[in-house]
Amino acid sequence: MNIERDVLSRLLKSYPVSSLRTYFDLTGLRQDDLVEDVLSSRTRGEILIFAFEQFGYLHQHIYIFDLNTTASSTFNLAGGIVVSDNAVDGKRILNLTFRTEFSYFNPSSLSEEELYFMTPVIVELNGLRAVIKINILERNVNNYFNHKVFPTGRNIEDSDIIGRIRTAMGGSMSFTPTDVTVGVKYLWENNFIDAAYVKFKKSRSTTTESMDEEHTLKDSMPDVYTQITSAPLDKNVFRVLEDVDEFINTFAIEPRNGKIAITRFPNMLNSADRLVQMIIDNN
Incomplete structure (x- = not known):
């Protein structure tokens, strides 16, 4: 279960099928078949090069x-x-x-x-x-x-x-x-993102708002959004509203802790990097 081939197989299965197929120029459809093709034809070094060149597609x-x-x-x-x-x-x-x-x-x-x-x-x-x-x-x-x-x-x-x-x-x-609250609020103010879930501090309490289905907070509850603009943000889930095909549909973030979680495969190889850079540039 833990020989090198097994460990490399588990690594390859972290990547989307489309990444494996395109990078290694394969024609298979099933992930197991693609992974087996790679393990049979590529060295450990080549697989590690793939792993880092295609890192942007990972969770x-x-x-x-x-x-x-x-x-x-x-x-x-x-x-x-x-x-x-x-x-x-x-x-x-x-x-x-x-x-x-x-x-x-x-x-x-x-x-x-x-x-x-x-x-x-x-x-x-x-x-x-x-x-x-x-x-x-x-x-x-x-x-x-x-x-x-x-x-x-x-x-x-x-x-x-x-x-x-x-x-x-x-x-x-x-x-x-790095506290990236300013950068996040900038993207939110300019309608690049909107919240599906927010947790924020009031003077004497912590409040959460969780939106139903595809609704977003600023669009559906502008009065609550106005309150949040001057409040510290804790844990939040945002939906990207612009250029979605080039970015990520949703991401979670703890702005004051400088932590972002990408739990779905990004749409493009540099999607996560571009999002992070936008937040930093506007912070």
Whole structure:
């Protein structure tokens, strides 16, 4: 279950079928067939190149941080693998992988076992800002068995990965989540996005508004939107209203924590990056 071929197979299945078919010039229709074709004809190195070149199509958590100092060239990563470290368009781009282990109790063997996954991570360093993009791993280990097993945990979370990255940059480096509330409110004010769900602070309480079906808050409840314009935002889900085909239909965001969650396949390879850059540019 955990030989290299199995782990690479699970990695490839994180990507949309259209990405596999187009990138590797395949003609199959079923994901299992496409993955088998890739495993039979490509090396581990070629598969990792695909994984990072097509990263934009993944479900991902994106974290935006302010740095207290520019990063040095030193990057001593423990508990992960540095696949590449390059300068691209004025940014330092580090492509990393981490092994995520999902543990479970297997009644067939009467023992606790692990299932390994390769988690691709991209770190973008630009002056005093870092953007860390982590493939979301929400796996049901029962999907990999013909009998029921009982999940018991996983070895690392996003916070562990970010901690290892921060340590790799040296003890004097600190990461402070970037508050992107201003950038989000700018896109909202200019009708690029509208909320499907919002959680915001009032003077003495926290309020949530969850919209039905395809309705959005500013369009349906302009009075509530007016209240929110001067309030801190907590957890929110937004729908993109303009150029939807080039972006993402929906995304979740915690503006004050600089965290964005992309839980659907983006429509284009650079959709998530463009969205993040729009928020940063207008923050």
